[in-house]
Amino acid sequence: MLLLHTSDWHIGRQFHGISLLEDQAIVLEQIIAIARDRKVDAVLVAGDIYDRSVPPAGAVALLDNVFDRICSGLEIPVILISGNHDGPERLSFGSRQLAGSGLYICGSLADTPQPIILEDRYGPVAFYGIPYTDPATVRNLFSVAVSTHEEALSFILSKVKENHTSGHRSVVLSHVFLDGGETSESERPLSIGGLDQVSADHFSFFNYAALGHLHGRQHKGTQTIRYSGSILKYSFSEEHHQKGITLVDMDEKGICSLEHVLLTPKRDMRVLEGTLENLLERGKSDLYNEDYLLIRLTDTHAILDIMSKLREVYPNVLHLERPGLMGTGNQPSLHRDHLKRGEMSMFRDFFKQISGEELNPEQAAIVEETMEMIHGEEEA
Numbered sequence: 513m514l515l516l517h518t519s520d521w522h523i524g525r526q527f528h529g530i531s532l533l534e535d536q537a538i539v540l541e542q543i544i545a546i547a548r549d550r551k552v553d554a555v556l557v558a559g560d561i562y563d564r565s566v567p568p569a570g571a572v573a574l575l576d577n578v579f580d581r582i583c584s585g586l587e588i589p590v591i592l593i594s595g596n597h598d599g600p601e602r603l604s605f606g607s608r609q610l611a612g613s614g615l616y617i618c619g620s621l622a623d624t625p626q627p628i629i630l631e632d633r634y635g636p637v638a639f640y641g642i643p644y645t646d647p648a649t650v651r652n653l654f655s656v657a658v659s660t661h662e663e664a665l666s667f668i669l670s671k672v673k674e675n676h677t678s679g680h681r682s683v684v685l686s687h688v689f690l691d692g693g694e695t696s697e698s699e700r701p702l703s704i705g706g707l708d709q710v711s712a713d714h715f716s717f718f719n720y721a722a723l724g725h726l727h728g729r730q731h732k733g734t735q736t737i738r739y740s741g742s743i744l745k746y747s748f749s750e751e752h753h754q755k756g757i758t759l760v761d762m763d764e765k766g767i768c769s770l771e772h773v774l775l776t777p778k779r780d781m782r783v784l785e786g787t788l789e790n791l792l793e794r795g796k797s798d799l800y801n802e803d804y805l806l807i808r809l810t811d812t813h814a815i816l817d818i819m820s821k822l823r824e825v826y827p828n829v830l831h832l833e834r835p836g837l838m839g840t841g842n843q844p845s846l847h848r849d850h851l852k853r854g855e856m857s858m859f860r861d862f863f864k865q866i867s868g869e870e871l872n873p874e875q876a877a878i879v880e881e882t883m884e885m886i887h888g889e890e891e892a
């Protein structure tokens with residue numbers, strides 16, 4: 513049986529005020545093509561389908577189209593669980609009806625986890641979709657004393673294991689933070705205070721664990737306890753990630769061989785560093801000038817209207833850092849005296865850019881006097 517494992521779609525996400533819907537549609541189109549070309553038997557989406565519990569209309573329309581193309585168009589079943597960004601009840605709408613047409617939505621936690629059974633030529637494979645849940649929900653639903661994610665997961669999986677028909681191959685979908693997992697800046701913590709991590713050992717019962725939550729592709733414990741990673745970079749900290757999906761080929765005995773297939777975004781996310789002059793020059797011949805950029809400007813003097821200058825060559829500059837601004841290299845100091853020393857030279861730069869001339873001694877004296885007056889008032 514060939515499975516396509518993906519997670520963390522975050523459809524409808526905004527990044528620095530820009531909608532990523534078009535970028536998401538492009539990589540989802542690639543996922544549909546992989547499912548078709550590789551003739552996969554099921555598509556597994558391990559949570560964070562949407563970016564918010566109440567997603568924008570465009571995000572719902574995109575997801576509806578993607579599932580229609582996979583389930584009806586290609587006749588490939590889809591199994592998905594909710595993540596910590598999803599609203600479980602809304603995501604579950606119509607799920608009992610949809611299961612009949614091959615769209616299996618595990619949105620809310622059920623009291624008895626029932627497997628979804630898919631068959632290949634060797635027999636049945638049991639899929640267990642565990643929607644994201646917090647300890648309080650498990651405590652209330654089952655009247656059981658659990659206070660950490662570890663205890664909650666352990667309890668739920670013990671029920672799964674009780675219900676499992678021995679001899680059946682099995683796959684679990686779960687949206688969790690595994691102990692020692694590598695994080696990025698785009699995951700929202702599952703809880704405050706560090707009681708959100710769970711041990712990878714819980715999943716060794718299954719032939720494959722399709723995990724979601726961490727946005728970097730990785731595995732823990734064994735190769736088959738695995739995060740596929742998100743479909744796009746959702747923070748500049750993921751600059752060096754290679755986003756894609758994982759193909760899982762499961763044999764008669766449940767042994768899995770894995771393959772990572774890369775997705776190609778329309779616009780990549782990159783960090784560029786240099787002086788303004790240098791970057792403007794580079795931008796002219798940069799084939800990927802529409803990428804989403806964080807720019808770290810190393811110039812040490814004040815420059816007017818940097819963003820619009822940069823956007824003439826790099827239209828999607830989203831964030832600007834100026835580590836060299838205060839003349840302290842990479843460590844901008846916010847010390848008050850330092851700021852005072854720096855602001856006179858900043859003013860000289862500013863004046864020169866506006867008037868085209870150097871500040872003369874009389875003008876400089878007026879500016880210095882004014883600044884002292886301002887700081888005197890601040891300190892009074």
Ligand SMILES: [Mn+2]
Pocket residue numbers: 520522560595597698699700725726
């Ligand atoms: Mn996520």
